[in-house]
Amino acid sequence: MSATSASDSRDAVAAALTTLESAVAGLRRTYGDTLGVRRLASDVSRIRDDLDELGDPQPGRLIPPDGPLETVPDTPYDPQMWVGAQDEGLGAPDRHAP
Template sequence: MSVQDDLAAVKRCLEDLVRTVGQLERSIEAERGGPSAAPPPSRPENLVTIPDTPYDSGLWTDADDEGLGARDRHAP
């Protein structure tokens, strides 16, 4: 099989899966007596909030500018 054949087979399988999941969702809704409200999305516990305030410039005093060399020297 070529890569194109493999990709076509995977695409068909994925479409079958999506169709089957849709049918399963519809059958579950029918058993429950109609559409049900989706549960509220939960916030992941490992989510890190990044503040909008600027970073302390003191953190970067000894850092090199990537690709440009150090501030007090010329790039090669």
Template sequence: MSVHDELTSVQRCLDDLTRSVGRLEQQLGSGGLDMRRVRADADHLRESVALLRAAASAPAAPRRPDLVTIPDTPYDDSLWIDSDDEGLGARDRHAP
């Protein structure tokens, strides 16, 4: 079976699960913690399958991140005028 067929089969099973959970809610009430948890879990499964379906329809080739070129030229010294030398203290002060 193809991925599309498998996802369709999973979707059908989720639809059956949703109907069954709905019937259980009618019989047991929807206010209990256990019932709310089952409903939330079924909804999370539905969302997860939707994400899988979207990922399966995306192009198969992985997208490479854009490369950032770092120049070999030295940084402008004026960028560091207002900073302290780390671990050495400020320029106009002396260590105790």
């Protein structure tokens, strides 16, 4: 993604947030200062802060992918692969948690 494209995306998110802030303000007028409305307002504010923290895109700052994605099959693993293995985080079979 180019810096211009990133800037366009950032601007689009900022515009959407402005619309969302307005919609949440409308909910506040309708529902009052309820927990749900406060949480929505807080979430929108947090997203705005995160967007502001990104700053302006800089050339070379974008991280390209390391390579093509690897597809992991949905077929079950061979049960023999697990023979003799311990369950990670559960400890050895001859011991138990206190």
